[in-house]
Amino acid sequence: NAGVMQNPRHLVRRRxxxxxxxxxxxxxxxxxxxxxxxxxxxxxxxxxxxxxxxxDESGMPKERFSAEFPKxxxxxxxxxxxxxxxxxxxxxxxxxxxxxxxxxxxGTRLTVV
Amino acid sequence: GQQVMQIPQYQxxxxxxxxxxxxxxxxxLSNIQWYKQRPGGHPVFLIQLVKSGEVKKQKRLTFQFGxxxxxxxxxxxxxxxxxxxTYFCLRPETSGSRLTFGEGTQLTVNP
Numbered sequence: 001n002a003g004v005m006q007n008p009r010h011l012v013r014r015r016x017x018x019x020x021x022x023x024x025x026x027x028x029x030x031x032x033x034x035x036x037x038x039x040x041x042x043x044x045x046x047x048x049x050x051x052x053x054x055x056d057e058s059g060m061p062k063e064r065f066s067a068e069f070p071k072x073x074x075x076x077x078x079x080x081x082x083x084x085x086x087x088x089x090x091x092x093x094x095x096x097x098x099x100x101x102x103x104x105x106x107g108t109r110l111t112v113v
Numbered sequence: 114g115q116q117v118m119q120i121p122q123y124q125x126x127x128x129x130x131x132x133x134x135x136x137x138x139x140x141x142l143s144n145i146q147w148y149k150q151r152p153g154g155h156p157v158f159l160i161q162l163v164k165s166g167e168v169k170k171q172k173r174l175t176f177q178f179g180x181x182x183x184x185x186x187x188x189x190x191x192x193x194x195x196x197x198x199t200y201f202c203l204r205p206e207t208s209g210s211r212l213t214f215g216e217g218t219q220l221t222v223n224p
Binding site (some may be wrong): 035093 | 139217
């Protein structure tokens with residue numbers, strides 16, 4: 001039973017390019033959360049999704065960022081026209097239900113040059 | 114979401130010393146979870162506390178949930194170098210829509 005799979009592990013993008021981060025939750029988990037972590041800082045909530053639905057995107061910047069969790073396939077966090085300030089580790093977590101322990105993926109380290 | 118205050122932000126100990134981190138909330142929590150993140154790693158779920166006054170142990174780790182369910186602590190007895198990392202508490206919102214992490218306590222252990 002594979003854990004939460006995130007890819008790529010490392011991603012380098014030039015300013016202005018697009019970044020696509022993928023997250024496959026644990027089998028049977030229908031709740032997916034995305035977090036951003038800047039170096040030496042805590043985990044900041046971005047978005048909470050269930051299959052085909054965005055439940056809470058209050059932590060997501062209004063521009064350039066979008067997320068989806070389609071019926072088939074992984075959840076995608078998309079960052080358009082990346083800037084240096086987007087450089088961070090992006091973690092995805094999934095759970096079987098709310099109020100349960102959350103399983104985190106290994107994260108995607110995004111570097112914008 | 115409501116804030117969860119975690120203290121201290123940093124803690125340096127000698128191997129063998131004890132360590133405690135605290136999470137405090139201004140509002141009553143339905144439950145609280147604890148996670149550990151090793152340097153360069155990802156958060157790993159440690160435990161969930163649900164009941165008022167609950168105490169749970171995992172080897173050298175002791176987790177407590179306050180009687181009023183507004184605070185929680187994680188205590189490590191006789192730290193080892195393998196305990197190095199950042200310990201986060203997590204307050205799930207009752208609606209489940211947002212997970213609010215404390216800022217974490219970064220523990221370093223000198224051998």
